Amino acid sequence: MSYYEEEDLGRFGDVGQHRPDLFEKFMAWYQACQEDGALSRREKALIGLAVAHALQCPYCIDAYSQSCLEAGSNLEQMTEAIHMASALRGGASLVHGVQAHNSVNKVSM
């Protein structure tokens, strides 16, 4: 057994058993975010997939992989989105090298 169970994604609504008012507000906001707007559903699904990887959320990865396919994206496009997320994560770590260099320089002759 692992901590993440695939079928638990379908039980997301159970979270709303307590403080349903808050959950309903979240769901209304969440669903409104998915709609076509200045960005298409397809672009939003790719953003969702990238964020899911940055957060490393298995539920979100399952959900947004399906959303991307059903929005017409292919695996090449989805993989590019995943690389974008990963590159940002890598870059976000690497840029802190400047902080380390600053720290070292401050205490060095």
Next chain:
Amino acid sequence: MSSRELPVVEESRVRAPAAFGQKLVEHGLSLRAGRVETLQVNVGKLCNQACKHCHVDASPRRTEIMTAEVAEQVLDAVRRFRFPVVDITGGAPELNPSFRRLVSGSRHAGSRVMVRHNLTVMFEPGQSDLPEFFRGHGVEVVSSLPYFLGRQTDAQRGPGVFDKSVEALKRLNAVGYGVEGSGLVLNLVYNPVGAFLPPPQGSIEADFKRELLSRHGVTFDRLYTITNMPIKRFLEYLRRSGNEERYMRRLLDAFNPASVEGLMCRTTLSVDWTGRLYDCDFNQMLGLGVEEGLPQSIADFDPEKFVGRVVSTDAHCFGCTAGAGSSCGGAVVRG
């Protein structure tokens, strides 16, 4: 392409016959047919391909094809009742010896004729003149191409099918099919390559047009998105891949009451290779005939008796009502 037969599995587990009817009742809907606008003629299960999603279980090994006698019964009905559209499918319908007679006879009777043409059959012996034959009879060509890339297309339809399909599309373009202003209609069909719903028809059509033109110089008219039905070979895939329950849940969750009014079964009558009648090609493959008490054979067809008939339904019907809906003419609800 593979000629290997995939096993035909028992559908009973996925079938909950009352579920679709109950869903209609929940939404205050009913499903009765109007006048028959389209006679869809399935001339048999013989095909030069064996696609992984095929709801017909068609393949080069199948021998069930319409005889000349049954084809004549079909043509007799077409002449007598002047169906606005005759939609010829299979298998690869071109492989049936009566195919060309069905096309020319239906055109002569004044029907618009659509042929579900799988593209690669053009390279089978004796079929190289198909583009000219189609053009000569003003046939509307409808061809499956599940994606604009080879990898996805070959995964569903067999190794090498994409390249052959592109070559066939070029030949159809060369005689005017899918070329603006020619009046020769070439529509493509998108099926998801896996256990998911089709994307919005308009957006994926734009992708196909852009990519097929830029990569291969190919043009076409419209792209129809069609949902994979959880029957026959696609159901076998769902079971083998552990996706059956999730896919059925997806279809149920995506039920769109707005799709019911435009379902093709309201205006289509399907006839199989033996002449038996059904409400659609999917019901045909499940042996789910038209309403009891109605004539069951094309030889006994009477249009007045069929108006207002109750459409036979089963759990697979959720495939036609999911999302934007699905029909042999693509999405039912225009976005």
